[in-house]
Amino acid sequence: MDRLGEWLFFYLVFPGAAFTAALGLAMSWVDRKVTALVQWRRGPGPSQPFWDVVKLLGKEVVVPEQAWAGGFLAFPFVALAAATLAATLTWHAALRLPGGALGDLVVVVYLLAIPSLAVILGGAASGNPLGAVGSSRDMKLVLGYELPLVIALLVAVFQHRTVEGQDVTAATLSLAGIVGFQDAAGAVLYRPSGVLALFVALLCCHAKLGFVPFDQAEADTEIAEGALVEYSGPPLAMFKLTQAVQLATLPVLLVTVFWGGVTTTPVGLAAFVVKVLLLLVLFVLVKNTNPRVRIDQAMRFFWGPVTGVAVVALVLARMGW
Amino acid sequence: MASTSIFGRALRRSPWVFHVGTSGCNNCDIEIADCLTPRFDVERFGVRLVGSPRHADVMLISGPVSTACRKALQEAWLELPRPRAAVMVGVCACSMGGYRDAYSVAGPADKVIREVDPDATFVYVPGCPPKPETIIAGLVKLLGEV
Numbered sequence: 001m002d003r004l005g006e007w008l009f010f011y012l013v014f015p016g017a018a019f020t021a022a023l024g025l026a027m028s029w030v031d032r033k034v035t036a037l038v039q040w041r042r043g044p045g046p047s048q049p050f051w052d053v054v055k056l057l058g059k060e061v062v063v064p065e066q067a068w069a070g071g072f073l074a075f076p077f078v079a080l081a082a083a084t085l086a087a088t089l090t091w092h093a094a095l096r097l098p099g100g101a102l103g104d105l106v107v108v109v110y111l112l113a114i115p116s117l118a119v120i121l122g123g124a125a126s127g128n129p130l131g132a133v134g135s136s137r138d139m140k141l142v143l144g145y146e147l148p149l150v151i152a153l154l155v156a157v158f159q160h161r162t163v164e165g166q167d168v169t170a171a172t173l174s175l176a177g178i179v180g181f182q183d184a185a186g187a188v189l190y191r192p193s194g195v196l197a198l199f200v201a202l203l204c205c206h207a208k209l210g211f212v213p214f215d216q217a218e219a220d221t222e223i224a225e226g227a228l229v230e231y232s233g234p235p236l237a238m239f240k241l242t243q244a245v246q247l248a249t250l251p252v253l254l255v256t257v258f259w260g261g262v263t264t265t266p267v268g269l270a271a272f273v274v275k276v277l278l279l280l281v282l283f284v285l286v287k288n289t290n291p292r293v294r295i296d297q298a299m300r301f302f303w304g305p306v307t308g309v310a311v312v313a314l315v316l317a318r319m320g321w
Numbered sequence: 322m323a324s325t326s327i328f329g330r331a332l333r334r335s336p337w338v339f340h341v342g343t344s345g346c347n348n349c350d351i352e353i354a355d356c357l358t359p360r361f362d363v364e365r366f367g368v369r370l371v372g373s374p375r376h377a378d379v380m381l382i383s384g385p386v387s388t389a390c391r392k393a394l395q396e397a398w399l400e401l402p403r404p405r406a407a408v409m410v411g412v413c414a415c416s417m418g419g420y421r422d423a424y425s426v427a428g429p430a431d432k433v434i435r436e437v438d439p440d441a442t443f444v445y446v447p448g449c450p451p452k453p454e455t456i457i458a459g460l461v462k463l464l465g466e467v
Contacts, residue, residue, distance in 0.1 A: 032364070041362040048367050051334040055378070058328025060402035062375060224372035232375040232402040 015091030017084045024244030025049040027280055031247065034284040049244065056237035064230050066127035075122035076231070076238035082114035083245040090249055093175030094256040094272075095264065104173040105153055108253065109146075112208065115242050116142050119217070122239075123227025134226020137295045138217035141207055144302035145214075149204035151310035155197035156257045158317045161185040179261040187260040192321045196313035198258045200306055202282065205250040207298070209243070211287040216295045251279040332378060332404065333464045335367040339377035339401070343394050343430060345384020348450040349411035353381055355453040363457060374400040379463065381456075382430045385413040385420040391427040395437045406442040406466075407434065408459050415445045442466065 010016055028049045036043025063069045089103040089111070116138060123135035156178050160169035163185050170181040178188075188194035207214035217226045228239055255261065255275045262272035293301070342350050356363045357370060371377050374397050386394055398407070407430070412418040414430045427433055431443050444466075446459035 036362070036364065040359040042365050043362070044364050044367055048335065051331045051367060052337075054327060055331035055335045058326075058331060059378070059404070062400070062402050225376070228376075229373045230375055236376060 010092060010097070011085065011088050015095065015097070016088040020084060020087040020091070020245050020248045021241055024241070024246070024248035025053065027247045028244045030277070030280060031284050034281055035288055038285070038288045053237050053240055056232075056240065057234050059233035059236075061233040061235060062230075064127055067230065068125040068127070071125040072122060072230075073235055075118040075125065076235040076242070079115040079118035079122075079242040080238045080245070082111050082118070083242045083249065086111035086114075087245050087249040087252075090175065090253045090256060093179055094252055094261045096176070096179065096261070103175070105157065105175055105178070105257070106173055108175065109150060109153065112246070112249070112253075113142065113146065115246060116208070118242075119227045119239065122231070122235075123229075126227070126230035128230045130223045130229045131227050133223050134217050134229065138227060140295055140299055141214060141217055144299040145204040145207040145306075148200050148302055148306045148310040149208075151307065151314055152197040152200040152204065153257060155193050155310075155313045155317045156188045158314060159185070159188055159191070159193075160317075160320055162320070175256060178257055182260045188258045189260075191317075193313045193316035194258055196309055196316070198254060200310045200313065201254055201258070202279070203306055204302070205254065206283055206286060207302070208250060209246060209283065211283060213286075213290040213293045214298055215292055216298060247280070251276045251283075254279060335369075336378045336460065336464060337369045337371045337376055338379045338381055338460075339371055339374045339397075340381045340383070341394060341397055343382060343384040343390040343414070344387040345411065345413055349383035349414075352450040352453055352456060353383065353410060356456055361453045361457065363460075368460065374398075375402060377401055378405060379460065380405070380407040381410050382407055382414045383410045385417050385423075385426045386428060386430050386433045387425050388427045389425075391433055394430065394433055398434050398441070399437060406444070406463055407431075408456070408463060409443060409445045410456055410459075411451055412447045412449050415447050418449060 012018065026046070026049075029044070029046050032048065033043045061073070063072060086108050089108050091097075120135045120138050120142070123131035123138070157170055157173060159181065160167060160171070162168070168181065168185045170178055172178060172181070182188060189198055210218050218228065223229070228236065231239060255272065259275055262268055340350070340353055355361060356368075374380070378401075380398065380401060382394070398405075409415045409430055413420060417426060417429050420426050431441075434441050434443075442463070444459045444463040446455055448455055451459075
């Protein structure tokens with residue numbers, strides 16, 4: 001029972017729901033502020049994402065007549081719960097919290113896929129034609145980026161180095177194990193295979209976050225936010241929070257897997273914050289300087305060059321580079 | 322009149338706007354787009370232009386409502402989740418302007434919406450077209466009422 005209380009604390013307070021939601025909202029403010037600066041505007045104040053969510057919580061919930069009401073209302077909560085659990089596992093490993101390894105890379109990858117699935121199912125359940133178009137595009141995009149993402153993450157798993165005459169291998173799927181390997185042998189990123197893998201993973205996470213140029217599923221100028229088109233009020237707030245939680249999870253996951261996690265010294269924490277902010281600003285700058293590509297172009301891109309680079313990185317990692 | 326609950330405060334700080342052009346001449350539409358440019362940057366106040374009426378709190382209406390647009394405007398209005406309000410941008414949306422008594426128009430937008438929702442809240446921003454400052458002033462006035 002002690003462990004249950006501990007896990008509930010991890011999931012609901014720190015580093016789970018409360019912490020990642022607050023952090024995610026802060027990071028989505030960074031997103032909007034940097035976007036505004038790129039466009040030579042002032043942009044909203046720091047509390048803006050918080051007020052957006054509170055406002056949505058106070059709005060009326062409209063369920064379309066032709067929708068499957070149960071699924072339509074349940075999927076936003078499924079998305080948020082899964083994203084929060086993924087965030088908890090990632091942060092738990094990154095911060096080296098007590099309580100042993102709670103989950104491995106495979107679990108995190110699966111959990112991070114669930115919000116996308118929930119958006120797809122929610123869009124399909126809404127019964128709106130634009131929602132169906134958004135769902136089908138999202139489905140294609142998920143098929144496109146999951147393959148290179150998994151290969152890129154495997155690069156960290158297959159790392160092996162020679163440190164002081166001894167062979168050190170990661171050879172573990174546990175996030176804590178990968179962090180431990182990087183403590184012993186240096187960050188994955190400081191090798192050619194790690195650079196390529198992080199590059200691929202960044203592109204895949206970009207698509208996962210639904211940022212331009214891979215926002216075909218939301219595309220508010222052509223299909224009115226796609227799968228989310230019929231959502232209003234609290235369910236929409238859940239999806240917005242899910243996006244915020246993902247924004248707070250994916251850069252942290254990348255830093256954990258490729259860039260050595262975080263050490264709980266002042267310097268280590270500062271370095272971690274700088275790394276995460278660097279990745280976040282990189283996402284935002286790419287988002288603001290690129291036009292949306294078509295869905296077939298996006299798929300060709302992910303299954304072609306991106307998967308190719310990921311496989312090269314994996315081969316380099318096996319060769320000990 | 323203004324609500325002091327946390328939701329009321331949040332609504333004033335984050336009005337999401339859905340723009341409906343009811344067969345206007347596009348002049349007001351351009352002025353609405355101006356509000357989003359660096360000079361005016363309404364996102365400073367949390368205003369966002371959204372693509373679906375389901376996500377919106379405020380509807381910006383420009384142009385006289387033609388008979389062809391009447392039904393579409395009414396349906397779009399009913400899709401806005403409550404609490405909801407509208408800003409009539411330009412003299413055509415307010416009172417038909419030069420289209421008064423024309424054969425192809427169904428009436429000013431407020432009348433058309435009140436046919437389906439008698440208690441709807443409106444703010445009127447006259448002008449041909451109104452300046453972006455005026456549109457922002459209208460929105461601020463509206464937010465003082467909710």
